[in-house]
Structure formats: C-alpha cells, structure tokens
Amino acid sequence: MSTSIPVVEQLPTLPTEEVLSAVRSAFAELAAGTAVQPAQTVTLLPGGGDVIAYQAATSDAYAAKVSPYLPQPDGPAIVTAWTVVLSTRTGRPVVLCDSAALTVERTAATTALAVDLLARSDASTLAVIGAGPQAHAHLRYARAVRSFTDVRIYSRSLREAPDGTTLAASADEAAAGADVVLLCTSAAEAVIDVTALSPGTLVTSISTNVPKAHEIAPTELPKLEVYGDYRPTVTASAGELVIAAEQGIWSPEQLRGDLPELLTGTCERPSGERPVFFRSIGLGIEDLAIARLLVPST
Amino acid sequence: MSTSIPVVEQLPTLPTEEVLSAVRSAFAELAAGTAVQPAQTVTLLPGGGDVIAYQAATSDAYAAKVSPYLPQPDGPAIVTAWTVVLSTRTGRPVVLCDSAALTVERTAATTALAVDLLARSDASTLAVIGAGPQAHAHLRYARAVRSFTDVRIYSRSLREAPDGTTLAASADEAAAGADVVLLCTSAAEAVIDVTALSPGTLVTSISTNVPKAHEIAPTELPKLEVYGDYRPTVTASAGELVIAAEQGIWSPEQLRGDLPELLTGTCERPSGERPVFFRSIGLGIEDLAIARLLVPST
Numbered sequence: 001m002s003t004s005i006p007v008v009e010q011l012p013t014l015p016t017e018e019v020l021s022a023v024r025s026a027f028a029e030l031a032a033g034t035a036v037q038p039a040q041t042v043t044l045l046p047g048g049g050d051v052i053a054y055q056a057a058t059s060d061a062y063a064a065k066v067s068p069y070l071p072q073p074d075g076p077a078i079v080t081a082w083t084v085v086l087s088t089r090t091g092r093p094v095v096l097c098d099s100a101a102l103t104v105e106r107t108a109a110t111t112a113l114a115v116d117l118l119a120r121s122d123a124s125t126l127a128v129i130g131a132g133p134q135a136h137a138h139l140r141y142a143r144a145v146r147s148f149t150d151v152r153i154y155s156r157s158l159r160e161a162p163d164g165t166t167l168a169a170s171a172d173e174a175a176a177g178a179d180v181v182l183l184c185t186s187a188a189e190a191v192i193d194v195t196a197l198s199p200g201t202l203v204t205s206i207s208t209n210v211p212k213a214h215e216i217a218p219t220e221l222p223k224l225e226v227y228g229d230y231r232p233t234v235t236a237s238a239g240e241l242v243i244a245a246e247q248g249i250w251s252p253e254q255l256r257g258d259l260p261e262l263l264t265g266t267c268e269r270p271s272g273e274r275p276v277f278f279r280s281i282g283l284g285i286e287d288l289a290i291a292r293l294l295v296p297s298t
Numbered sequence: 299m300s301t302s303i304p305v306v307e308q309l310p311t312l313p314t315e316e317v318l319s320a321v322r323s324a325f326a327e328l329a330a331g332t333a334v335q336p337a338q339t340v341t342l343l344p345g346g347g348d349v350i351a352y353q354a355a356t357s358d359a360y361a362a363k364v365s366p367y368l369p370q371p372d373g374p375a376i377v378t379a380w381t382v383v384l385s386t387r388t389g390r391p392v393v394l395c396d397s398a399a400l401t402v403e404r405t406a407a408t409t410a411l412a413v414d415l416l417a418r419s420d421a422s423t424l425a426v427i428g429a430g431p432q433a434h435a436h437l438r439y440a441r442a443v444r445s446f447t448d449v450r451i452y453s454r455s456l457r458e459a460p461d462g463t464t465l466a467a468s469a470d471e472a473a474a475g476a477d478v479v480l481l482c483t484s485a486a487e488a489v490i491d492v493t494a495l496s497p498g499t500l501v502t503s504i505s506t507n508v509p510k511a512h513e514i515a516p517t518e519l520p521k522l523e524v525y526g527d528y529r530p531t532v533t534a535s536a537g538e539l540v541i542a543a544e545q546g547i548w549s550p551e552q553l554r555g556d557l558p559e560l561l562t563g564t565c566e567r568p569s570g571e572r573p574v575f576f577r578s579i580g581l582g583i584e585d586l587a588i589a590r591l592l593v594p595s596t
Contacts, residue, residue, distance in 0.1 A: 007305070007391075034344045041339060043353050043360070045386055046332040051360050053353060055341050062341070062349050064364050066382070068389045080389035084364070084382050088343055091366045091378035093305075096394055 008097035008294050014105060016144045018293060023109040024263070026058065026289035030230070031260035034059045035285050037230070045070075049077070056284030062086045063288035065099055085291045094295045099287060106286035108137035110229055110259070111204045114278040115180055116145040117262040118227060118270055119202045123179035124149045129171045129191055129215075130184030131155035134206065138182045139165075152178065155185075172196060180204075183215040190217040194224060197275040204278045207239060214240035216277065221250040225270050229280035231258040238279045306395035306592050312403060314442045316591055321407040322561070324356060324587035328528070329558030332357045333583050335528070343368075347375070354582030360384045361586035363397055383589045392593045397585060404584035406435035408527055408557070409502045412576040413478055414443040415560040416525060416568055417500045421477035422447045427469045427489055427513075428482030429453035432504065436480045437463075450476065453483075470494060478502075481513040488515040492522060495573040502576045505537060512538035514575065519548045523568050527578035529556040536577045 029035035035058045043051045045068075054065040067081035081099035086092065115123075126148040128135050135155070139162075142148065151165040154174040161167035168174035171192045175181045183205045185191050194203060194216050203224075205215040218240040226241070228234030235241055235252035244250035257267025270276045327333035333356045341349045343366075352363040365379035379397035384390065413421075424446040426433050433453070437460075440446065449463040450472040459465035466472035469490045473479045481503045483489050492501060492514050501522075503513040516538040524539070526532030533539055533550035542548035555565025568574045 007394075029344075036341060036344055038339065038341050041336065041353070043334060043336050043355060045355050045360065046327075046334055047357055047386065049386070051353070051355065051384075051386075053351065053362060055339070055349070055351060057341060057343050057349065059345055062343065062364070062366060064351060064362055064382075066360070066362050066384060068360060068384060068386060070386055070389055078389045080384075082382070082384065082391050084362075084380070084394065086349075086364060086366060086378075086380065088345065088347070088349075088366060088368060091368055091376045093380050093394065096305075096382065096391065 006095050006294065008095060011101035011105065014293055016141060019105055019109045019290060020112060020141065020144060022289040022293055023106060023113055023286055026285040027113065027259040028263050029058050030285060031264045037283055037285050054284040056288045057088065058285060058288060060088055061288060061292055062088050063284060063291060065284060065287050083287050083291050085288060095291055097291055097294055102287055102290050104133045104137050106290045107206055107280065107282055108134060108141045110280050110286055111138055111182060111206065112141035112145050113259060114204055114227065115142050115202065118276055118278055119146060119180050120200060125178045126151045127174040127178040127181040128153045128184060129155070129174060129182065131158040132184065135184040138184050142180065142182060146180070185215060187215055188213045191215050194220045194275055199274050200270065200272045200276065202276045202278065206280055212239040212243055214243065216240055218243040218247065219249065223274060224277040225256050225274050226254060227256055227276065227278045228258050230260070230283055231255060233281050233283065234258065234279055237281050241279065304393050304592065306393060309399035309403065312591055314439060317403055317407045317588060318410060318439065318442060320587040320591055321404060321411055321584055324583040325411065325557040326561050327356050328583060329562045335581055335583050352582040354586045355386065356583060356586060358386055359586060359590055360386050361582060361589060363582060363585050381585050381589050383586060393589055395589055395592055400585055400588050401580070402431045402435050404588045405504055405578065405580055406432060406439045408578050408584055409436055409480060409504065410439035410443050411557060412502055412525065413440050413500065416574055416576055417444060417478050418498060423476045424449045425472040425476040425479040426451045426482060427453070427472060427480065429456040430482065433482040436482050440478065440480060483513060485513055486511045489513050492518045492573055497572050498568065498570045498574065500574045500576065504578055510537040510541055512541065514538055516541040516545065517547065521572060522575040523554050523572050524552060525554055525574065525576045526556050528558070528581055529553060531579050531581065532556065532577055535579050539577065
C-alpha cells in the first residue's frame with residue numbers, strides 16, 4: 001500500500017494567467033477535435049439522491065468528475081464533487097482533487113475568456129452583480145483581460161464595496177452604462193433589465209444547476225446577440241434558452257457562436273447593434289484543464 | 299493540500315471469507331434493489347484508444363472504475379483500471395485503488411459464490427484449467443465453499459502441480475469425472491468438451507474481454523443448464539451466449555437464473571439431469587464490494 005498521487009482537498013492559489021491560458025487551450029483543443037466532452041451520466045442512488053459523472057479527455061489526459069447529491073433527513077443535502085485525472089500516456093492517476101474550489105476558478109476563467117473574445121477592446125466600466133466566491137473570482141479574472149477603471153458592484157447582502165470598487169444601490173444602477181456586466185448570482189429569476197442596456201454591452205451569466213434557473217428574462221433573448229460556452233450543452237441546459245425555445249420566441253440556431261467557434265473565427269463576432277449575452281454551463285474539459293495545473297509535472 | 303485517503307497500488311492479502319461475504323452481500327443488495335449497476339460508458343480518446351467507465355452503488359457507497367486502453371506505436375497497448383470509492387453518507391472519497399489485483403479477487407470470489415449455489419453439496423473432485431493468477435485465486439476461493447479432496451490442474455505451460463493438486467495430461471482428462479470444473483484461461487476458443495461431462499457437473503467460465511471470446515463451444519449450450527452472474531449483462535456480453543443466440547440455437551430466455559435470483563430463490567436450481575454451466579462477466583458492484591474492504595472503517 002503506497003500513496004503516490006496528490007489528493008488535493010484545498011486548492012492552492014493558482015496564477016490567474018496560467019488558469020486563463022489553460023482554459024483557452026482546452027476550448028482550442030475542443031475546436032481542433034483533440035479534446036472530447038462526452039455527455040454526463042446520472043446514477044440514481046438506491047437510498048435516494050444521485051451521482052452525476054462528467055468525463056473529459058484532452059490530448060494527454062482524461063478526467064472523471066463524480067458529484068453526489070445526497071439528501072439529508074434534517075437539513076440541506078450534501079453535495080460534493082471530486083475529480084480524478086489519469087495520464088493517457090501512462091494510464092496512471094496523477095491527481096484526485098476536490099472539485100468545489102476548482103469549479104469556481106474554471107467558471108470565472110471561462111467567463112473571462114468570453115469577455116476577452118466578446119467585449120469591446122476599450123471596455124473600461126465593469127458591473128459585478130453578486131458578492132460570493134464566484135463574484136470575487138469573476139472580478140479577478142475579468143481584470144486580467146481588460147483594464148477596467150470603473151468597477152461597480154451590487155449584491156443584496158453587500159454593505160461595503162471591496163477595494164477599488166463602488167457599491168451600487170441596485171443591480172440596474174450598477175449595470176447602467178457599463179461595458180461589461182457579470183451576473184454571478186444564485187438567483188432563479190431575472191436580476192437585471194437587459195432592455196435598459198446600450199448596444200454592444202456584454203452581459204455574462206452562469207446561473208445555477210437548478211432546472212430552468214436564469215439571470216435574465218427569457219422573453220428578452222430575441223433583443224440580444226446570444227453566445228454560449230459550448231453549443232451542444234448550452235442550448236440543451238441553459239434555463240433562459242430552454243424556456244425561450246419552448247415558448248417559440250428563440251431557437252438554438254439563433255445562437256451566434258460558442259467559445260470554440262470564437263477562438264477559430266468560425267462564427268460572427270458581435271455586430272455592436274444590440275447588447276451581447278454570453279451564457280456558460282461548464283464543461284468537464286475546463287475541470288480537467290485546471291486540475292492538471294495541480295500536478296507538478298506531467 | 300493534504301492527503302487523507304488511501305491510494306492502494308498493491309492489494310494486501312484479503313481474508314477469503316471476508317471477500318466471499320462481501321461479494322455475496324453485493325449480489326443480495328442487487329436482488330433487493332439497494333444496489334444499482336448502470337451500463338458502462340466508453341469514451342473514445344482523441345489520440346486513439348478509449349476509456350471505459352463502470353459505475354456502481356450500494357446502500358452506503360458509490361464507485362467509479364475507469365479503465366483506459368492505450369494503444370502504443372511499438373508494443374502492446376497499455377491497459378489499466380483504477381477505482382475511486384465515495385461514501386454516500388459523507389460524499390467524500392474513501393479509497394482510490396489499482397483495480398488489476400482487485401479484479402482477480404472479485405472474479406474468483408464470484409465464481410466461488412456460484413460454486414456454493416450450483417455445485418453438489420458433496421462435491422469432492424475439482425478440475426482447474428489454467429495456471430495464471432485467476433486459476434490460483436479460483437482454487438483458493440473454491441476450497442472455501444466445498445471440501446475438495448481430489449484437485450486436478452491442467453495448463454499448457456504447467457510442468458509441476460501446485461501443492462495438494464495433481465497435474466493432468468489434458469484439460470479433458472482433468473475434467474473427466476470432476477464435480478466442478480473451473481475454466482480460468484485466456485483462450486478465445488473452447489478448451490474442454492462439455493459433451494463428455496456427467497449430468498450435474500458444474501463448469502464455470504470467466505473468459506476474457508476479447509469480443510466473442512469463449513471457453514466452451516457455443517453449439518453445446520442447448521445441452522447445458524445455463525446460469526450467469528447477472529442476467530442483463532451476461533446475456534448481452536458473454537461470447538458463447540451471444541454467438542449461440544445469433545445462430546438461433548439458444549436464446550437469453552433459456553438462461554435459468556443469475557446470482558441475485560439464486561440468492562433469493564426466484565429461479566430454478568440445477569435439475570441434476572444435465573451438466574451445469576455458469577458464466578460471469580464481472581460487475582462494478584463486485585469491485586465496489588472488495589474496494590470497501592481496503593478501507594479500515596467506513
């Protein structure tokens with residue numbers, strides 16, 4: 001019995017540029033066909049609850065992320081997620097890590113990649129809606145891709161603005177006149193009025209895993225230029241996209257592009273005529289990309 | 299960063315009775331509906347090869363086994379398998395282990411469970427065909443369920459009989475008059491003539507993962523009382539069963555029973571009128587049952 005791979009329970013601080021570069025490479029590999037992203041599987045547990053398994057492979061590694069959802073008789077359900085990464089050169093595991101912190105990093109880095117690809121190059125005003133770990137990570141990664149000089153933040157629970165930011169009185173006040181608006185809430189309903197935004201403004205949304213959760217009104221989608229992280233998964237799972245498609249007011253063919261398409265120049269960029277909306281769901285290859293940074297040398 | 303779960307690369311010696319009891323419990327849970335055994339998934343790797351993922355859950359644990367098949371430009375493919383077990387009480391991983399040795403133990407213990415359920419209670423003569431790790435493990439576990447006084451062994455490569463066994467000149471000579479015949483070869487074709495066996499003789503077969511591999515002639519199936527480890531998987535994957543069904547000489551409805559049915563008494567036991575054939579494919583719940591024995595206390 002010997003222990004020879006790192007088991008990472010607490011994420012070390014990862015260099016922002018390295019994380020951004022890893023996520024960018026993962027989507028470039030997806031575009032080039034050297035990364036694969038199979039559908040997730042759900043195993044219903046005999047005692048109630050379930051385990052969702054996500055798999056992903058890039059040119060030299062494979063990852064399986066398993067995430068149990070375990071209802072408790074008295075109190076909130078236990079939800080965890082663990083990722084095991086195998087080298088596809090050796091067939092051996094290289095790291096097993098707690099995916100919770102990993103998820104925050106990869107989600108924020110993916111949003112920042114979208115900001116880099118979709119926001120005006122001279123974007124200077126940023127609005128962040130939310131004040132949790134996702135909001136903080138989004139702010140950090142967004143600052144790495146644009147030089148924001150005016151940063152407004154709004155959250156119902158926030159009483160004091162973090163350093164270098166201004167506290168707004170409402171989400172709509174924070175968003176008014178901003179070049180980029182990052183929605184980082186766990187809201188299940190619209191948090192800003194996107195019809196009040198100027199053409200070219202970029203709004204990003206991550207929302208939650210709750211079925212049909214959304215941070216903007218599905219009815220406003222036709223007024224926006226809509227992009228997503230990965231076409232097959234975002235059109236199937238994003239609450240506002242699914243609702244608008246069910247209502248017949250928007251269809252998946254209207255998605256202008258996704259990150260692999262934006263990286264390879266195979267979709268139209270924003271026209272500047274309408275506000276731009278970027279929605280992400282999250283992919284196993286993002287987890288794999290970050291998890292590999294935890295391994296000293298593979 | 300902290301290491302707090304065992305990573306097992308070399309299997310410690312496990313008590314035979316504990317392993318047998320764990321495998322029996324796993325099949326009993328499957329019968330009772332407190333264990334689930336989803337279908338396996340195959341992820342094709344971008345650079346060639348694939349990863350098969352097996353999942354399983356019992357009343358208090360979940361396991362994912364990932365097995366990469368990695369073709370090499372010069373030499374045989376690399377094939378590994380790793381199992382990560384999560385507690386479904388806490389949602390946390392409890393062990394990550396190399397599944398290679400685990401597979402030998404659970405396969406042999408499953409065969410022994412079948413011997414216990416299908417062989418004559420006074421069985422005294424045993425034939426083992428093969429001399430690899432599976433043959434040795436099969437011999438060890440079979441001896442725990444019946445008091446064999448005459449043990450014959452045959453393998454093309456074997457020059458000397460292990461302690462307490464007699465070397466046979468051929469597989470058919472070893473099998474002649476035996477109460478139980480354990481086939482433990484990597485042969486892709488029939489290794490014994492089952493038509494020469496007496497009624498009530500039990501033949502077990504594990505075969506290999508090679509598509510349509512088999513250790514008895516598919517054409518002889520109609521002359522046998524056929525059982526399997528688990529009805530849905532064995533009828534779909536066992537080489538001789540699939541071939542015989544394709545030839546129209548046998549159908550999956552003719553499978554008399556599987557281990558969950560035998561344990562709960564919901565299928566017919568052997569009639570004693572024909573030789574009995576037991577075929578196993580292997581299940582994720584078996585890996586899970588053994589892997590949990592590696593965890594000091596969960």
